[in-house]
Amino acid sequence: MSTAPHLTIYDTTLRDGAQGEGVHFSLSDKLRLAERLASYGLHYVEGGWPGSNDKDRDFFAEAKKLRWTSCKLAAFGSTRRPNTETSNDSQVRLLLEAETPVVTIFGKSWLLHVEKVLRTTPTENLRMISDTVALLKKEGREAIYDAEHFFDGYSADSDYALRTLEAAAEAGADYLVLCETNGGRLPSEISTIVRAVQTRFPKLKLGIHTHNDCGLGVANAVAAVQEGALQVQGTINGYGERTGNCNLTTLLPLLELKLGKKVLPQGNLRQLSELSAFVDELANLHHDPRAPFVGRTAFAHKGGMHVNAVNKLAASFEHIEPASVGNSQRILVGELSGGANVMMKARELGVTVDEKSAQTRAILARIKKLEKDGYEFEAADASFELLVRRSLEKIPAPFQIESYEVKVVRSRPTARETSHAKIAVRIGKKVQKTSARGDGPVNALDAALRKALLPSFPSLRRMKLIDYKVRIVSSRGGTAARIRVLVESSDGAREWGTVGVSTNILEASALALTDSLSYFLLPRTT
Numbered sequence: 001m002s003t004a005p006h007l008t009i010y011d012t013t014l015r016d017g018a019q020g021e022g023v024h025f026s027l028s029d030k031l032r033l034a035e036r037l038a039s040y041g042l043h044y045v046e047g048g049w050p051g052s053n054d055k056d057r058d059f060f061a062e063a064k065k066l067r068w069t070s071c072k073l074a075a076f077g078s079t080r081r082p083n084t085e086t087s088n089d090s091q092v093r094l095l096l097e098a099e100t101p102v103v104t105i106f107g108k109s110w111l112l113h114v115e116k117v118l119r120t121t122p123t124e125n126l127r128m129i130s131d132t133v134a135l136l137k138k139e140g141r142e143a144i145y146d147a148e149h150f151f152d153g154y155s156a157d158s159d160y161a162l163r164t165l166e167a168a169a170e171a172g173a174d175y176l177v178l179c180e181t182n183g184g185r186l187p188s189e190i191s192t193i194v195r196a197v198q199t200r201f202p203k204l205k206l207g208i209h210t211h212n213d214c215g216l217g218v219a220n221a222v223a224a225v226q227e228g229a230l231q232v233q234g235t236i237n238g239y240g241e242r243t244g245n246c247n248l249t250t251l252l253p254l255l256e257l258k259l260g261k262k263v264l265p266q267g268n269l270r271q272l273s274e275l276s277a278f279v280d281e282l283a284n285l286h287h288d289p290r291a292p293f294v295g296r297t298a299f300a301h302k303g304g305m306h307v308n309a310v311n312k313l314a315a316s317f318e319h320i321e322p323a324s325v326g327n328s329q330r331i332l333v334g335e336l337s338g339g340a341n342v343m344m345k346a347r348e349l350g351v352t353v354d355e356k357s358a359q360t361r362a363i364l365a366r367i368k369k370l371e372k373d374g375y376e377f378e379a380a381d382a383s384f385e386l387l388v389r390r391s392l393e394k395i396p397a398p399f400q401i402e403s404y405e406v407k408v409v410r411s412r413p414t415a416r417e418t419s420h421a422k423i424a425v426r427i428g429k430k431v432q433k434t435s436a437r438g439d440g441p442v443n444a445l446d447a448a449l450r451k452a453l454l455p456s457f458p459s460l461r462r463m464k465l466i467d468y469k470v471r472i473v474s475s476r477g478g479t480a481a482r483i484r485v486l487v488e489s490s491d492g493a494r495e496w497g498t499v500g501v502s503t504n505i506l507e508a509s510a511l512a513l514t515d516s517l518s519y520f521l522l523p524r525t526t
Contacts, residue, residue, distance in 0.1 A: 008231045010044040010207070010232065014030050015047070017240050017245065019240060027059060031063065044073075044074050047060055050098045051092075074100055076103075077092065077095040080132050105143070107147065109150040109152075109160075112152075133171035147165060155189075175205045188223075190224055211245055222255075236276060237276055250293060308340040310329070311344055340355050376499065382515060402431060404445060421445045423435070459520075463516075464490060485508040487512040498512045
């Protein structure tokens with residue numbers, strides 16, 4: 001009994017994704033990522049273009065040592081050059097020498113490219129497609145034909161664009177992939193043209209390759225799938241040329257959760273957020289917090305009415321369960337918040353409060369006043385917890401800065417700079433006075449503060465500052481503008497953020513540092 005062909009996912013992060021600005025993978029990075037994508041359950045991983053650079057050739061040599069399980073490795077290249085014997089084309093020869101089970105080649109579908117870019121004849125272009133696919137099949141490779149600029153070519157001359165597909169099909173191509181290379185088409189156009197191609201080639205497997213220049217890369221891929229496309233090409237996190245490619249971290253949940261198409265091994269969709277973060281980390285890029293499904297804010301709720309509803313029924317403002325893609329619900333607190341925000345955010349931190357109590361209203365009023373002054377607690381959970389626990393549990397501050405002085409001396413001829421801080425800190429009934437030098441005024445202040453505290457709190461040796469961010473909250477005051485400082489700290493086992501705001505950067509820093517140290521010293525039952 002025969003079964004219908006299933007939808008396959010073709011990842012091109014290592015090649016098309018690496019063409020994006022700011023995206024760079026070393027050979028080691030490429031091998032690690034390829035192995036991770038294969039273990040995740042993607043059907044195809046495109047390793048690179050062996051005809052373009054030494055690193056990609058080295059990759060294919062090393063990739064033979066990896067475990068590919070059911071995933072297929074593909075090498076990418078182009079059709080033979082005009083007026084050249086296919087077997088003599090060096091680029092095609094390197095494709096074969098990569099010894100991959102799959103070879104993907106692209107060819108021209110748009111006469112503008114045939115005549116103005118390749119500078120050859122329409123007939124020769126058809127032979128280039130046919131000859132190259134035929135050689136790949138003769139060598140026993142699965143041949144995927146990427147019809148570059150297909151949608152533009154079809155709109156300009158549909159008969160010729162279809163003839164290019166026919167040339168690949170008659171030579172034995174396993175997939176005909178329609179490429180929306182310039183990213184300028186609408187989903188309705190994609191649907192219409194894919195339907196026409198499907199009618200022309202009813203027995204062949206079609207694929208779709210889209211770009212995101214209009215923000216429609218995923219939408220266009222979905223439109224093609226709904227018309228019967230059986231392969232989608234894309235990249236993790238949407239990396240790619242210009243504004244990027246079809247984003248697989250958005251597409252995969254749409255296919256599985258919205259269209260009911262099972263393309264991944266059971267349970268693997270729950271690893272999607274982790275995979276997305278892994279790829280960003282490997283590429284040394286900041287993770288997009290607003291990415292659908294996998295972004296930090298994808299299931300974050302801030303508006304008071306929204307949070308009130310989510311507390312009663314998560315589905316009221318969440319279209320899927322966050323855990324289904326490896327993400328989680330987050331409650332934010334700010335000027336648009338209500339009592340439910342405080343209650344649910346406190347619950348996340350292990351603190352119990354009543355949504356409608358006078359204490360909760362007081363905490364909310366305090367938060368709104370602080371936000372008006374320039375504070376924000378979305379990345380400063382520790383400052384929020386201190387505010388709540390001090391309000392509810394009347395926890396005394398472990399220490400208090402009574403005064404500080406910071407001096408910066410810079411020698412212009414030598415460009416040498418020294419920073420020195422003096423500080424007086426009250427710990428109980430005792431005032432500890434110390435001084436310290438540092439790499440810059442904030443570091444000197446931090447060093448002096450720690451020096452004063454360590455005799456009373458030796459556990460602070462485990463704690464360190466790991467990030468420091470400064471933002472001008474309002475520039476209307478010129479040099480007197482309010483400044484927000486966000487400090488991230490760690491004790492090796494956990495990380496936390498604190499915030500301070502002032503018209504003086506040192507005072508804002510002192511407030512954030514004080515909160516960070518105080519949070520670490522909070523009494524805990526676990």
